[in-house]
Amino acid sequence: MKQSLVKKIALLMCAVMLFCALPLSVSAKAGNVNNNGVAYLSTDSEAQEPEKSEGGVFSVIKEILATVKQVVSALVAYFAADDEDDRTLSESGVIGYLYDPDEKCFYTASDPWQRTVGYNQIFDVVSPTVFIDFDTVRFKFDYAEKNWVIQVWKGQYGLLFYGAEIGIYNKPANRVVQHYDSVSDDERLQMSMDFYEYKKGIIGRAKWKKQFSRPYDYYWWCTGFIPGNRMDEFEKLRVDARITAVDYDMLSALVTAIEKEGIVCQVKGLDVRFTYH
Numbered sequence: 001m002k003q004s005l006v007k008k009i010a011l012l013m014c015a016v017m018l019f020c021a022l023p024l025s026v027s028a029k030a031g032n033v034n035n036n037g038v039a040y041l042s043t044d045s046e047a048q049e050p051e052k053s054e055g056g057v058f059s060v061i062k063e064i065l066a067t068v069k070q071v072v073s074a075l076v077a078y079f080a081a082d083d084e085d086d087r088t089l090s091e092s093g094v095i096g097y098l099y100d101p102d103e104k105c106f107y108t109a110s111d112p113w114q115r116t117v118g119y120n121q122i123f124d125v126v127s128p129t130v131f132i133d134f135d136t137v138r139f140k141f142d143y144a145e146k147n148w149v150i151q152v153w154k155g156q157y158g159l160l161f162y163g164a165e166i167g168i169y170n171k172p173a174n175r176v177v178q179h180y181d182s183v184s185d186d187e188r189l190q191m192s193m194d195f196y197e198y199k200k201g202i203i204g205r206a207k208w209k210k211q212f213s214r215p216y217d218y219y220w221w222c223t224g225f226i227p228g229n230r231m232d233e234f235e236k237l238r239v240d241a242r243i244t245a246v247d248y249d250m251l252s253a254l255v256t257a258i259e260k261e262g263i264v265c266q267v268k269g270l271d272v273r274f275t276y277h
Contacts (some may be wrong), residue, residue, distance in 0.1 A: 014057055050174045083261055105163065105195075105212040105224045119149070119169040119180045135234040137261050141253035143246075146170040149180055150254070152276045153196050155197075155239045163212075163225035164239045165214065176260065183220045189243055192216035194277075195224055197240040208238060238277035245270045 020138070097106050124136060134155025141148050147170060154164040168189055169180035183189075192215060196208040212224050230237060245251035251270050258265045258274055265274035 001154075010224060036186060079191065100212070103212040103214075103224070104162070105213060105226050106224045107225070108221055110219075112221075115182045118182050119151070119167060121178065128131065133231060135237075137263070139254060139257035139261065141250075141257040142173065143253050144248045145173055147173055147180075148253075150243065150257075152239055152241065153236050154239050154276065157225055159229065160227055161225040162228050162230040162237070163223065164193060164237070165224075166193055166219070166222040166239075166241060166243075168220050185220075188218040188220045189246070190218055191241065191243040192223055193222050193242075194240040195241065197230075198236040198238070235277070238275060240273070240275050242271060242273045245272065 018221050019031055097112070098109055099106050121138075124134075127133065132155075134153045134157075136151060136153045136155075139150045151167050151169070152164070153167075156162050168183045168187070170183055170187065171178075171180045193214070194213045195211045197211050198206055199209050200206045201209075211226055214222050216225050243254070248270070251267070252274065254272055255265060255267060258272065263274050263276065265272050267273075
């Protein structure tokens with residue numbers, strides 16, 4: 001695939017992702033504060049006390065505007081390049097997405113704007129309204145005085161792409177509201193992800209075919225997306241994951257959380273391997 005074509009495809013995907021992700025960012029941030037700047041959104045079934053937001057509604061608006069400014073700046077820089085060959089998808093990426101020509105998949109940069117949003121379960125609830133739909137599983141556990149969640153998604157992202165994600169989030173144990181922060185650089189975990197699709201072969205026999213891999217490295221958000229539409233066919237998508245715990249305390253907590261969701265995992269040293277399909 002020619003470099004210019006790759007960039008055009010990448011830009012198209014960025015536009016789709018922006019369309020899908022910005023409403024989530026805005027609604028999630030706005031949903032976590034009321035007019036007095038008090039956070040109130042929680043997906044837990046038990047009634048919980050509200051948690052005060054540090055900056056109130058004005059800080060939320062400021063953060064949203066900063067995100068929009070970052071996106072616009074990335075697009076302006078992309079189109080302002082004198083020579084098309086000098087246009088690159090930098091590490092921050094155009095709207096935070098890059099392209100892997102070897103694996104033929106798109107993925108998120110290491111520090112995209114989405115990192116500032118964190119995670120709340122309400123994101124998954126409203127995502128179908130912006131054409132993002134998936135199967136997902138959450139592994140919740142406590143470690144180092146924080147509540148952690150490692151979540152795996154597989155499914156349709158917008159109308160043009162499908163793929164998978166593994167995200168790592170945590171929050172202080174005393175935070176009542178169930179909103180998690182993206183982990184810091186020091187809290188990232190080593191992991192890898194292989195994405196498979198159940199497809200018919202040349203002679204008609206169906207089998208699991210690997211579509212792409214994300215290399216073993218430190219991540220807070222490991223992602224991969226490829227062109228196509230697999231809406232309502234999520235049972236034909238599979239994620240093989242490898243996650244390395246920091247120590248045996250985290251390993252024990254993570255394995256317990258995985259097995260609690262009915263998933264069989266293999267443990268070797270501090271490595272946990274499992275399949276989600």
